[in-house]
Each structure stands twice: as C-alpha cells, then as structure tokens.
Amino acid sequence: MAMYMTMVRFVHQEARGITNFCKEWQNSAKRIEDLGIKLVGSYGILGPYDMAFVFDAPDQEKAASVPLAISYLDPGIQTETWSVIPMEEFAELSGKVEC
Numbered sequence: 001m002a003m004y005m006t007m008v009r010f011v012h013q014e015a016r017g018i019t020n021f022c023k024e025w026q027n028s029a030k031r032i033e034d035l036g037i038k039l040v041g042s043y044g045i046l047g048p049y050d051m052a053f054v055f056d057a058p059d060q061e062k063a064a065s066v067p068l069a070i071s072y073l074d075p076g077i078q079t080e081t082w083s084v085i086p087m088e089e090f091a092e093l094s095g096k097v098e099c
Contacts, residue, residue, distance in 0.1 A: 001038070001056040001057060001058050002056065002057060002058075002059075002060075002063070002083060003040070003054065003055070003056050003083070003084045003085070003086065004054070004055055004056075004057055004063045004066070004081055004082065004083055004084060005052055005053065005054050005055075005081070005082050005084045006052070006053045006055075006066050006067050006070060006079050006080070006081045006082075007045075007049045007051070007052050007079065007080045007081075007082070008049060008050055008051040008052070008053070008070060008077055008078075008079055009048065009049050009050055009077060009078045009079075010050050010074075010076060010077050011076060011077060011078045012075070012076035012077075018044075018050065018051075020074070021051075021073055021074050021077070024073045024074075025042070025070075025073065028069050028070075028072075028073060029042075031069070032055075032065065032066060032069055035062055035065055036057075036058055036062060037055050037056065037057045037058075037062055037063070037065070037066065038055060038056040038057075039053065039054075039055045040054040040055055040056060041053075041054045042054075053066060053070070054084070063081065064081075066081065067079040067080075067081045
C-alpha cells in the first residue's frame with residue numbers, strides 16, 4: 001500500500017468549524033476504513049493548514065475517497081492530498097540517485 005497525506009484548510013466563513021468537523025470525522029473515519037484504507041494518524045496543525053490526515057491506501061482511486069469524504073463533511077474547507085514516503089525509504093531512494 002502507498003502512503004498519502006491529506007491537508008485540510010478551513011477557507012470560507014460558512015465553514016461549520018473545527019469542533020463540528022472533528023465530531024463528524026470520527027463517524028467518517030470508520031466508513032473510510034471499510035474501503036480498505038488504513039488511517040495512520042490525524043493531526044491538528046498550527047500554520048497555513050488546520051489539519052492533516054495520514055493514511056495508507058491500496059491505490060490512487062481508493063486514496064481519492066479520503067479528500068472526497070472530508071470535503072463532503074464541510075463545504076467550507078479546501079483539501080490537498082500528497083503522496084508521502086517514510087523517511088527511511090526516502091533516504092534509501094536518495095542514495096540510489098546519481099547526479
């Protein structure tokens with residue numbers, strides 16, 4: 001499985017807020033896991049993003065269901081999803097690259 005990170009930013013005044021989002025997220029997390037996605041962690045962030053969700057998914061199509069589910073919870077948010085590589089694997093990759 002590949003690892004992904006979805007970043008969440010509350011961007012509109014009509015956003016229902018972090019408290020409501022967190023309560024609804026707990027219910028959605030179970031449905032996401034039922035799709036074969038393993039949630040690795042969820043984090044509140046101080047900075048340009050408000051939250052991050054890290055997860056393993058079997059393919060990109062399944063991975064796309066996470067930001068879609070998050071966007072469904074609150075239309076006042078914006079998401080970005082990135083493919084991520086654990087640092088140990090990234091270090092191995094960088095050692096294989098010849099410039």
